[in-house]
Amino acid sequence: MVSYVKIPSHLKPSDPQGPDLLTQERNLASFDVKELTLVLYGIKDLERYHTILKIIENDPVFDKSNIYFMGRNELFEHAIKKEKRLVQLIRENKWKVEELQFAEWFLDMPGPFGAHRGMFIPTLIGQGTKEQKEKFLVPALNYQIIGCYAQTELGHGSNVKGLETTAIYIPETDEFEIHSPYLTASKWWVGGLGKTANHAIVMAQLISNGKNYGPHPFVVQIRDMKTHLPLPSITIGDIGPKFGFNSTDNGFILFEHVRIPRFNMLSKFSQIKKGTGEYINPPNQKLSYGTMVLVRAIIISGVRVTLARAATIAIRYSAVRRQFIDKDEPKKLEDGSIVETSILDYTMQQYRLFPVIAQSYACFFTAKMMVNLYTEYTKQSSSGDYSLLADLHASSSGLKSLTTTMAVDSIEDCRRACGGHGYSSFSGFVKFYQDYLPNTTWEGDNYILTHQTARYLLKTFRQVTSHKNPEIYASQSNKNPTISYILQYLNEPNQKCTAITPSDFNNHEIQLRAFKHRVAFLIANVVDQIDNQKKSWNSMLVEINRISRAHCQYLLVQNFITALHQPSEDESLRMLHNSPALKEVMTSICNLFVLHTMEKDIGDFLESEYLTTPQARLLRIQVYNLLKEIRPNAVSLVDAFLIPDSLLCSALGRYDGKVYETMIDWASKEPLNGMTLDFNPNNDTFIRKAKL
Numbered sequence: 001m002v003s004y005v006k007i008p009s010h011l012k013p014s015d016p017q018g019p020d021l022l023t024q025e026r027n028l029a030s031f032d033v034k035e036l037t038l039v040l041y042g043i044k045d046l047e048r049y050h051t052i053l054k055i056i057e058n059d060p061v062f063d064k065s066n067i068y069f070m071g072r073n074e075l076f077e078h079a080i081k082k083e084k085r086l087v088q089l090i091r092e093n094k095w096k097v098e099e100l101q102f103a104e105w106f107l108d109m110p111g112p113f114g115a116h117r118g119m120f121i122p123t124l125i126g127q128g129t130k131e132q133k134e135k136f137l138v139p140a141l142n143y144q145i146i147g148c149y150a151q152t153e154l155g156h157g158s159n160v161k162g163l164e165t166t167a168i169y170i171p172e173t174d175e176f177e178i179h180s181p182y183l184t185a186s187k188w189w190v191g192g193l194g195k196t197a198n199h200a201i202v203m204a205q206l207i208s209n210g211k212n213y214g215p216h217p218f219v220v221q222i223r224d225m226k227t228h229l230p231l232p233s234i235t236i237g238d239i240g241p242k243f244g245f246n247s248t249d250n251g252f253i254l255f256e257h258v259r260i261p262r263f264n265m266l267s268k269f270s271q272i273k274k275g276t277g278e279y280i281n282p283p284n285q286k287l288s289y290g291t292m293v294l295v296r297a298i299i300i301s302g303v304r305v306t307l308a309r310a311a312t313i314a315i316r317y318s319a320v321r322r323q324f325i326d327k328d329e330p331k332k333l334e335d336g337s338i339v340e341t342s343i344l345d346y347t348m349q350q351y352r353l354f355p356v357i358a359q360s361y362a363c364f365f366t367a368k369m370m371v372n373l374y375t376e377y378t379k380q381s382s383s384g385d386y387s388l389l390a391d392l393h394a395s396s397s398g399l400k401s402l403t404t405t406m407a408v409d410s411i412e413d414c415r416r417a418c419g420g421h422g423y424s425s426f427s428g429f430v431k432f433y434q435d436y437l438p439n440t441t442w443e444g445d446n447y448i449l450t451h452q453t454a455r456y457l458l459k460t461f462r463q464v465t466s467h468k469n470p471e472i473y474a475s476q477s478n479k480n481p482t483i484s485y486i487l488q489y490l491n492e493p494n495q496k497c498t499a500i501t502p503s504d505f506n507n508h509e510i511q512l513r514a515f516k517h518r519v520a521f522l523i524a525n526v527v528d529q530i531d532n533q534k535k536s537w538n539s540m541l542v543e544i545n546r547i548s549r550a551h552c553q554y555l556l557v558q559n560f561i562t563a564l565h566q567p568s569e570d571e572s573l574r575m576l577h578n579s580p581a582l583k584e585v586m587t588s589i590c591n592l593f594v595l596h597t598m599e600k601d602i603g604d605f606l607e608s609e610y611l612t613t614p615q616a617r618l619l620r621i622q623v624y625n626l627l628k629e630i631r632p633n634a635v636s637l638v639d640a641f642l643i644p645d646s647l648l649c650s651a652l653g654r655y656d657g658k659v660y661e662t663m664i665d666w667a668s669k670e671p672l673n674g675m676t677l678d679f680n681p682n683n684d685t686f687i688r689k690a691k692l
C-alpha cells in the first residue's frame with residue numbers, strides 16, 4: 001500500500017523500554033504458554049491451525065492491508081474474490097469442515113457464501129432425504145449451486161409460527177405453490193440472497209387440503225443458472241447498508257405463485273403424500289427448526305475466540321501504554337529513572353479486563369460441553385430417539401443468549417479500555433464489533449431465546465415438585481443439572497454460605513452451592529408468581545430473563561469447575577490435569593470468573609439470602625485479591641489464545657507491541673492524505689484535487 005505522508009526520520013522512541021515491555025511481561029509467566037495453547041487447541045487442531053494459517057497469510061487474494069479503507073462495494077467485491085479463492089483452496093487441498101472453519105476464522109470476512117456453508121448445507125444434511133441430498137446437497141458441496149436460508153420476513157422473524165409465506169400443495173400437478181401474499185411476507189435479511197445465491201431454502205407455511213401444518217423448509221431455485229437473473233415471478237434485491245456485515249449481500253425476495261415440484265419439500269421428517277396431499281407427521285414437531293439448534297450450538301462454540309480476540313488486543317495494548325506517574329508506587333527503571341505507569345497496573349483497568357480473559361476460558365469449557373451434548377443428541381436421534389432435544393434446545397437457546405451478549409459487552413468494554421485509540425478502526429475493534437454484533441439477534445433474538453430456556457426450567461421445576469416423592473428424580477441429577485439444583489434446594493431451601501474470610505470464596509463447593517441455590521430460588525419464585533399469584537407471562541418477562549441467565553451462568557461455572565477437577569478422557573483436560581502450573585493458573589482464572597460473575601449479580605445472591613451483606617464485601621475483596629494474583633500472567637494468558645496478528649488486524653494488539661509505529665504507518669496510508677482537500681473561506685467552496 002502507498003504511504004501518502006512521509007514520516008520524519010529523526011524521531012527517537014520516547015519510551016526507553018517500549019519495545020521490550022511485552023517481553024518483560026512474558027518473562028513473568030508462571031506457566032508454559034505453549035503448553036496452555038496445546039490444551040486449548042489439542043495436538044491435531046494446532047497442526048491444522050499452522051497449516052491453514054500459512055496458506056491464508058501467503059495468498060495475495062486474502063491481503064487485508066487495505067481493509068479499513070474500503071467502502072461497501074469494495075468490501076463486497078473483496079468478499080466475492082475471497083469466496084472464489086476459498087473454494088479453489090477447498091478443492092485443491094481437499095479441506096474438510098475442520099480446515100474450512102480455521103480458514104473462515106483467519107479470513108474474518110463475512111461473505112456471500114457464509115449462509116451457503118452455515119445454513120443451506122446444514123439444513124440439507126439435517127432435513128433432506130437420501131434422494132434430496134443427491135439432488136441438492138452434492139452440487140451444493142461442489143459449489144455448483146449456491147444457496148441461502150430464507151426464513152425471516154419483513155414482518156416476522158422471531159415468531160416463526162407467524163411467517164406469512166405459503167406453500168400450498170396442488171395435487172393436480174403434484175407441486176407446491178410458493179407465494180408471498182403481503183408485503184410483510186417478503187423474506188428479508190437473507191445472507192447471500194441479494195446478489196449471489198441461485199437457490200434458497202424457503203421456510204413457508206405448509207398448506208394441504210386447506211389445512212395449515214406450520215412452517216416447513218422448501219428448496220426453491222431463485223435465479224437462472226446461466227443468466228443469473230431472477231426466475232419469472234420472483235423479485236429479489238439487496239436490503240441496503242447495515243450497521244456492519246457490509247461485505248455480505250443480505251437480501252429480500254418476493255414470490256408470486258411460484259411452482260416447485262413436491263420433491264422440493266425437505267422430507268426427512270414430515271412428508272406430503274402424492275395426489276392425496278395427506279400429511280405425514282414428524283417424530284417431533286420441532287424438527288423443522290433443527291438448523292437453528294445446530295447453528296446456536298456453533299455460535300456458542302465461537303464465543304471463546306471472540307472474547308479471546310478482544311482480550312488480546314486490550315491486554316497487550318494496556319501493557320505497552322503508559323500514562324501518569326503513580327505517586328504511591330512510582331515505576332523505576334534499573335538506572336533509577338522514573339517512568340509513567342503501564343495502564344495494565346491500574347487496578348481499575350485490571351477489573352475491567354481480566355474478567356474478559358476469564359470469560360473466554362469459561363466459554364472454552366462450556367463449548368466442549370455443548371459439542372458433547374450435540375454429538376450425543378445426533379447419535380441418539382439417528383436411531384429415532386429425540387429425548388435429548390428439549391435439553392439441547394433449552395441449553396443452546398439460553399447459552400447462545402448469555403454468551404453472545406457477554407461477548408458484545410466485552411468487546412465494547414475492551415475497546416473503551418483502549419481509550420481514544422480504541423475508537424480508531426486501526427484498533428481492530430471497529431469492524432470486528434460491527435460484524436460480530438448480529439450474533440445477539442440472528443438465530444433468535446437474545447431476549448426471546450431466554451423464554452425458551454425459562455419454559456424448560458419452569459416445567460422441570462413443576463415436574464419435580466409436583467411429585468409426591470421428588471427424590472425419585474435423584475438418579476437423573478448426575479446428568480441433569482437442573483434436577484440436581486432443584487433437589488438440593490427442596491432439601492435445604494434456607495441454605496447459607498459458610499464463607500468467613502475472603503479466601504473461603506475460592507472454595508469450589510461454596511461457589512457451586514451459591515449458583516445452584518440462586519437459580520432454584522429464582523425459579524421457585526417465578527413458579528409461585530405464575531401458578532399461585534396468577535401473574536401473566538408478559539408481566540414476568542424480566543424474571544424469565546433472569547432465570548435463564550442464572551441457569552446458564554451456573555452451567556458455565558459448573559463446566560469450568562468440573563473441567564478442573566473431574567478425571568477425563570479428553571486429551572486437553574488430561575494435559576491440564578498433568579501440569580500443576582497450568583492447573584494453578586486456570587484455578588485462579590476460574591475463581592475470578594465465578595466470583596466476578598457473582599459480584600456483578602450480587603443482588604440475586606443477597607435476595608435469596610444465601611449471602612449476607614458482610615459476606616458480599618468479603619467476596620469483593622477476594623475479587624481484588626485475584627486480580628493481583630493474575631496480574632503477572634495477564635499477557636501470557638492472552639498469548640496462549642494464539643490469535644495471529646493477521647486476524648487481529650490491530651495496531652494496538654500486535655504481538656511485538658509496536659503500537660505507535662503501526663498507528664502512524666497505517667495513518668499515512670489513509671487515501672484522504674493523498675488528496676488536497678482545501679476549504680476556501682472567501683467563496684465557501686471546497687477544492688479537491690488528486691495530488692498525483
Ligand SMILES: CCCCCCCCCC/C=C\CCCCCCCC(=O)SCCNC(=O)CCNC(=O)[C@H](O)C(C)(C)COP(=O)(O)OP(=O)(O)OC[C@H]1O[C@@H](n2cnc3c(N)ncnc32)[C@H](O)[C@@H]1OP(=O)(O)O
Pocket residue numbers: 097100114115117118119121122141149151152157158159160161191286289290292293295298299389390393441442443444445448452455456
Ligand atoms: C461441509 C460444509 C459444512 C460447512 C459448515 C461450516 C460451518 C460454518 C459455521 C457457520 C456458523 C454460523 C453461521 C451463522 C450464520 C447465521 C446467519 C443468520 C441466519 C438466521 O438468523 S436464520 C433465522 C433464525 N431465526 C430464528 O432463530 C427465529 C427464532 N424463533 C424461534 O426459534 C421460534 O419461533 C421460537 C421463539 C423458539 C418459538 O417457536 P414456536 O412459537 O414454534 O414455539 P413455542 O414457543 O410455542 O414452543 C413450542 C415447543 O417447541 C419447543 N421448541 C421451540 N423451538 C424448538 C427448537 N428449535 N427445537 C426443539 N424444540 C423447540 C419449545 O421448547 C416448546 O416446547 P414445550 O411445549 O415447552 O415442551
Ligand SMILES: Cc1cc2nc3c(=O)[nH]c(=O)nc-3n(C[C@H](O)[C@H](O)[C@H](O)COP(=O)(O)OP(=O)(O)OC[C@H]3O[C@@H](n4cnc5c(N)ncnc54)[C@H](O)[C@@H]3O)c2cc1C
Pocket residue numbers: 115149150151152155156157158159188189190191245250438441442443444445447448541
Ligand atoms: C446480519 C443479519 C443476518 C441475518 N441473516 C438471516 C438469514 O440468512 N436468514 C434469515 O432467515 N434471517 C436472517 N436474519 C434475521 C434474524 O434471524 C432475525 O432478525 C432475528 O431472528 C430477530 O427477529 P426479528 O428481527 O423479527 O426481531 P423482533 O422479534 O421484531 O424483535 C424486536 C424486539 O422485540 C422484542 N420482542 C419480540 N417479541 C417479543 C416477545 N414475545 N416478548 C418479549 N419481547 C419480544 C425482541 O426482544 C426485540 O428486542 C439476519 C439478521 C441479521 C441482523
